[in-house]
Amino acid sequence: MTDEPRFEHPPEERAPSYLAESHSLRSWFFTTDHKRIALLYLVSITLFFLIGAGAAALIRLDLLTPQGDLLTNDGYNRAFSIHGIIMVWFFLIPSIPNVLGNFLVPIMIGTRDLAFPRLNLLSWYIYILSGLLTLYVVVSGGVDTGWTFYTPLSSVYANGAVVATIVAVFISGFSTILTGLNFIVTIHKLRAPGMTWSRLPLFIWSHYAVSIIFVLATPVLAITLLLVAAERLIGIGVFDPRLGGDPLLFQHLFWFYSHPAVYIMVLPALGVVSELITAAAHKRIFGYWFVAFASIAIAVIGFMVWGHHMFVSGQSVFASAVFSFLSIAVAVPSAIKVYNWTATLYKADVAIDAPLLFALGFIGLFVAGGLTGLMLAMLAIDVHVTDTYFVVAHFHYIMVGGSVTAFFGGLHFWWPKMTGRLYNETLGRIAAILILVGFNITFFPQFLLGYQGMPRRYHVYPPEFQVLHVISSLGAALLAVGYAMPAFYLLWSLLPGGRRAPANPWGASGLEWTTSSPPPKHNFIAQPVVVRQPYDYPLAHPASRDDG
Amino acid sequence: MSGAVRLLLVWAALMALLALTVGAAFLPIGMAKPWVAYAIATAKAILILWFFMEMRRESGLARLAAIAGFVWLAILIMLTATDYLTRRWIM
Numbered sequence: 071m072t073d074e075p076r077f078e079h080p081p082e083e084r085a086p087s088y089l090a091e092s093h094s095l096r097s098w099f100f101t102t103d104h105k106r107i108a109l110l111y112l113v114s115i116t117l118f119f120l121i122g123a124g125a126a127a128l129i130r131l132d133l134l135t136p137q138g139d140l141l142t143n144d145g146y147n148r149a150f151s152i153h154g155i156i157m158v159w160f161f162l163i164p165s166i167p168n169v170l171g172n173f174l175v176p177i178m179i180g181t182r183d184l185a186f187p188r189l190n191l192l193s194w195y196i197y198i199l200s201g202l203l204t205l206y207v208v209v210s211g212g213v214d215t216g217w218t219f220y221t222p223l224s225s226v227y228a229n230g231a232v233v234a235t236i237v238a239v240f241i242s243g244f245s246t247i248l249t250g251l252n253f254i255v256t257i258h259k260l261r262a263p264g265m266t267w268s269r270l271p272l273f274i275w276s277h278y279a280v281s282i283i284f285v286l287a288t289p290v291l292a293i294t295l296l297l298v299a300a301e302r303l304i305g306i307g308v309f310d311p312r313l314g315g316d317p318l319l320f321q322h323l324f325w326f327y328s329h330p331a332v333y334i335m336v337l338p339a340l341g342v343v344s345e346l347i348t349a350a351a352h353k354r355i356f357g358y359w360f361v362a363f364a365s366i367a368i369a370v371i372g373f374m375v376w377g378h379h380m381f382v383s384g385q386s387v388f389a390s391a392v393f394s395f396l397s398i399a400v401a402v403p404s405a406i407k408v409y410n411w412t413a414t415l416y417k418a419d420v421a422i423d424a425p426l427l428f429a430l431g432f433i434g435l436f437v438a439g440g441l442t443g444l445m446l447a448m449l450a451i452d453v454h455v456t457d458t459y460f461v462v463a464h465f466h467y468i469m470v471g472g473s474v475t476a477f478f479g480g481l482h483f484w485w486p487k488m489t490g491r492l493y494n495e496t497l498g499r500i501a502a503i504l505i506l507v508g509f510n511i512t513f514f515p516q517f518l519l520g521y522q523g524m525p526r527r528y529h530v531y532p533p534e535f536q537v538l539h540v541i542s543s544l545g546a547a548l549l550a551v552g553y554a555m556p557a558f559y560l561l562w563s564l565l566p567g568g569r570r571a572p573a574n575p576w577g578a579s580g581l582e583w584t585t586s587s588p589p590p591k592h593n594f595i596a597q598p599v600v601v602r603q604p605y606d607y608p609l610a611h612p613a614s615r616d617d618g
Numbered sequence: 619m620s621g622a623v624r625l626l627l628v629w630a631a632l633m634a635l636l637a638l639t640v641g642a643a644f645l646p647i648g649m650a651k652p653w654v655a656y657a658i659a660t661a662k663a664i665l666i667l668w669f670f671m672e673m674r675r676e677s678g679l680a681r682l683a684a685i686a687g688f689v690w691l692a693i694l695i696m697l698t699a700t701d702y703l704t705r706r707w708i709m
């Protein structure tokens with residue numbers, strides 16, 4: 071163990087860790103410590119993940135047979151609606167930013183906390199409030215609009231707790247906006263001396279980019295959903311043609327938010343993967359500025375492609391052509407990142423640990439999702455596969471194969487820092503591989519199904535599709551085991567007698583590895599001063615990788 | 619000029635513009651009517667941004683952030699218009 075800090079500040083003295091500071095409930099529920107708030111988020115998004123996964127299990131079980139024997143038509147609609155709504159707004163959007171981002175943004179830039187610690191706590195309470203409302207929706211019979219709330223279904227025809235769901239998503243948006251605001255101000259104002267923009271870890275760049283989207287896109291969703299609620303309750307006629315409205319206006323407004331929102335779900339993952347790859351390769355990132363600006367480019371161009379969700383909606387052909395072109399353009403910065411990670415790994419002496427396995431899985435699945443996205447952006451192909459399982463497979467490759475895998479990778483990578491404990495590496499590797507395999511068995515058949523014409527959101531289907539559906543459901547069972555495994559060995563590591571983590575178990579660069587694991591309440595004993603470039607491998611004082 | 623007096627003056631100006639909006643709605647100007655209303659609304663928004671939201675005192679960065687909001691709104695309106703204004707084109 072020689073993990074001396076490589077930044078010029080006095081050696082660490084022992085200070086109580088942020089976990090040991092106090093154990094009272096009050097010290098958790100009224101904390102303003104970004105690290106504790108990150109853990110509050112971790113627990114709450116895990117609960118929502120379980121509910122969303124329960125809905126997914128119902129869907130996959132129901133699809134085992136062509137007649138849809140398990141659920142009624144209405145029940146099936148409610149299952150996929152609640153699945154989508156919970157997974158998008160209550161799990162995936164907060165996952166990386168609010169857990170890993172909350173924990174790491176201040177530490178990575180060398181400061182004590184976020185710029186507005188109380189606002190950070192408020193974000194969590196707002197999230198919980200909206201989450202409780204969503205739980206109310208679940209128990210009060212659910213909602214059947216899908217996560218997309220298309221009008222006139224949502225505004226006129228749908229039964230169920232549409233308004234309550236809309237209000238829940240509306241409220242959760244404020245949590246997101248506050249988090250984005252907090253990150254932007256923190257990154258602008260609280261960087262440690264010497265932490266120039268060119269020295270920011272790429273994790274920070276991608277969180278900066280995602281915060282821009284949080285702040286600029288989320289209000290549009292809020293307004294749009296309020297309009298739907300108003301239309302439903304008092305018929306104001308924004309979307310109803312009989313009253314002079316236009317139903318497509320809803321789709322424009324919704325996707326103006328929701329395409330950027332899909333990048334909300336993937337940009338933080340890109341940041342995580344940049345950290346995992348460089349740490350495993352022990353090399354500088356290839357083309358730092360390209361990777362950093364690719365995040366910003368994705369955030370900006372991502373706002374101009376939403377019409378690719380409306381190719382068959384009756385949108386003008388000219389608009390479709392414009393959106394098709396812009397959608398192809400947004401793939402460029404995404405591809406830049408993939409090439410740069412690959413170049414970083416080239417000829418590196420990589421450490422094949424669980425975080426790297428997750429990162430490699432991410433790259434493969436993200437590429438498959440991105441390339442099928444390009445196919446969908448082609449007008450002629452999209453007319454054929456729109457609203458089929460091809461689309462379902464596309465976005466699951468990116469959001470689940472990509473973002474969820476990156477979240478798991480990041481959780482493993484920073485687990486020692488967050489908890490001060492080492493998890494069982496062998497089990498970690500097995501879980502990473504199991505998730506990759508299970509994921510592909512679940513979702514690859516869905517590309518085939520969709521291409522052959524299996525529509526999404528139907529549970530009764532022609533018998534010739536059954537084989538692929540059964541394979542997909544079996545894969546889902548395997549995937550579930552893969553996701554459950556980390557819950558056990560990560561929690562296991564917390565038991566008394568679990569192995570203690572040294573400050574820098576991976577021999578990685580970055581300020582977070584210069585402070586103790588877990589860090590003290592204010593992250594550093596003394597204000598760090600940054601004198602080096604990011605990813606300055608080989609480390610000046612190479613840290614040992616053993617357990618200490 | 620004291621702060622309170624300035625705010626009151628701006629408020630009075632906003633009220634005057636409001637009266638103008640209402641008045642313009644009764645003018646026989648046909649197609650120009652909505653554009654007159656938009657112009658008055660823009661003037662009100664600028665007054666609010668500049669005085670009530672204190673943009674006149676802010677640094678360049680904060681002004682940039684405020685402008686960004688409008689640029690994004692322009693993206694929303696422009697690309698939505700690409701659909702609405704070209705629906706009748708036969709291709």
Ligand code: HEM
Nearest residue numbers: 332335336378379397401440443444446447456457465468
């Ligand atoms: C390489 C860039 C990408 C392109 C060109 C692309 C293209 C497309 C297109 C054209 C569709 C519409 C298909 C249809 O409805 O017929 C689509 C759907 C979708 N994409 Fe992508 N995509 C890309 C990346 C992403 C990313 C990064 C994510 C998420 C993190 C994502 C998530 C989704 C989702 C959620 C849908 C379906 C939404 C729904 O209808 O429920 N895509 N994509």
Ligand SMILES: [Cu+2]
Nearest residue numbers: 329376378379
């Ligand atoms: Cu999209």
